[in-house]
Amino acid sequence: MQTLHIIKIGGSIANNDDRLATFLENFVQIDTPKIVVHGGGTAATDLCNRLSIPVQMRDGRRITDKPALEVAVMVYAGLINKTIVARLQALSCNALGLSGADLNMIPAKKREHPDIDYGYVGDITPENINTYFIRRLLDEQVVPVFPAITHDGNGQLLNTNADAIASALTIALTSKYDTHLTYCFEKPGVLLDVEDDDSWIDRIDSDKYIQLKKDGIINEGMIPKLDTAFEALQQNVDHVHIKHADNLLNNIGTELTL
Amino acid sequence: MQTLHIIKIGGSIANNDDRLATFLENFVQIDTPKIVVHGGGTAATDLCNRLSIPVQMRDGRRITDKPALEVAVMVYAGLINKTIVARLQALSCNALGLSGADLNMIPAKKREHPDIDYGYVGDITPENINTYFIRRLLDEQVVPVFPAITHDGNGQLLNTNADAIASALTIALTSKYDTHLTYCFEKPGVLLDVEDDDSWIDRIDSDKYIQLKKDGIINEGMIPKLDTAFEALQQNVDHVHIKHADNLLNNIGTELTL
Numbered sequence A, B: 001m002q003t004l005h006i007i008k009i010g011g012s013i014a015n016n017d018d019r020l021a022t023f024l025e026n027f028v029q030i031d032t033p034k035i036v037v038h039g040g041g042t043a044a045t046d047l048c049n050r051l052s053i054p055v056q057m058r059d060g061r062r063i064t065d066k067p068a069l070e071v072a073v074m075v076y077a078g079l080i081n082k083t084i085v086a087r088l089q090a091l092s093c094n095a096l097g098l099s100g101a102d103l104n105m106i107p108a109k110k111r112e113h114p115d116i117d118y119g120y121v122g123d124i125t126p127e128n129i130n131t132y133f134i135r136r137l138l139d140e141q142v143v144p145v146f147p148a149i150t151h152d153g154n155g156q157l158l159n160t161n162a163d164a165i166a167s168a169l170t171i172a173l174t175s176k177y178d179t180h181l182t183y184c185f186e187k188p189g190v191l192l193d194v195e196d197d198d199s200w201i202d203r204i205d206s207d208k209y210i211q212l213k214k215d216g217i218i219n220e221g222m223i224p225k226l227d228t229a230f231e232a233l234q235q236n237v238d239h240v241h242i243k244h245a246d247n248l249l250n251n252i253g254t255e256l257t258l
Helices: A017-027 A041-050 A066-090 A131-139 A162-173 A206-214 A220-234 B017-027 B041-050 B066-090 B131-139 B162-173 B206-214 B220-234
Strands: A003-009 A034-038 A056-058 A061-063 A095-097 A143-146 A149-151 A157-159 A178-185 A203-205 A239-244 A254-257 B003-009 B034-038 B056-058 B061-063 B095-097 B143-147 B149-151 B157-159 B178-185 B203-205 B239-244 B254-257
Touching (some): A003 A017, A034 A066, A066 B066, A066 B157, A149 B066, A162 A220, A220 A239, B066 B157, B131 B162, B203 B206
Parallel strands (some): A095 A143, A178 A239, B003 B034, B003 B178, B178 B239
Antiparallel strands (some): A239 A254, B149 B157
């Protein structure tokens, strides 16, 4: 089977000109089919602040009312997505930005929660992803670039966690490709001490993850990311890594195994 | 040859929920290959105002410094584009938003002018448009939705007049399709008296246009639009109309002829 790399980059890369440039120069050297998924949280927060839109968070997830959704769409699907696409094109990489609404790529369901109204937040299931067009595009050497925006199929755009999109996309494509899911961020991997960047571990399996979570060693902000990463492995994704964006092309980072 | 409709909608439609809904419901009834091109000027101006970014205009064209470009990308390629795409998807129309950077659809050249620095404004030529992918997408019943954003091929996004994009796209595709270019806006057509909506004319040819311009009868804001429209006819586009968005499916409006 052909190898497919799905690489998620966090806001700290997407919002930093130099880090983004380094990442993209490395990324285009991957000579297999590849996909980028990006967040952009801090830029959306900055714009919310400039527009005096209050930012509400709960359990590490943004509460998305209508003004916050509009900011997310503008920043993620607009500014950050098109900046990445234009820069990839400059590197002769035929990028195409795809929100979940474009080509109906990622239908989502507005989150229902008994106690918390998350607002315009969409949850996704891998089997609803429109893999037909993704595969057609990959066959044409196109590189899809997905922002953290989906839709409900009834005309409503939704904010969806980028880690979850990357995981779901990889799961949806794992029967057709040898799938490599990589989360790139500003740390060298999963840390045993959030204050110490040298404390990253080479490898973590699901038993160790459960133990480290129970012992309170895994930083709380990492838990949703690791949950989506292990979910990918459980759903037959072949390889999952968490690493510093600068280490995209080398072996430094944390490998996740079942 | 197959018919292709390329429909440009102005900001007064794109920014108005009800007008946009009516337009899109009509638009999806066109049963040939079709493309939407949209502006969004007033929404970008509103966001500039909220962010205290001064809006500069000259000769009816926006002067685009870096903050104004970011706003244009966020509003045109982000919020308005994805809103249109999501609503078309809700109408079972398989829309795909495409800035000029996506798939390198519309390479542009930063405008050089001896006296005026227009900033990040891109001029386009029809022969540079990437018709290969547009045709592939149209063959797959995809409906491209183009915002007024292009790129220079070196990583720089550019603001480009939506009328000019619609005209250039139609010119680029006219050898392959029977092309229909329609500019939809909030007036019933070309007016002989800008204060009187009943003064629209059925038909205008290039001689009459030159005469009406000379006599100062054509409203100044209409001149760039009519120039791009007549340019399309001169470059072998088959049909060009200017009409009210509500009249998309009927014959009311101004037909342009050479």
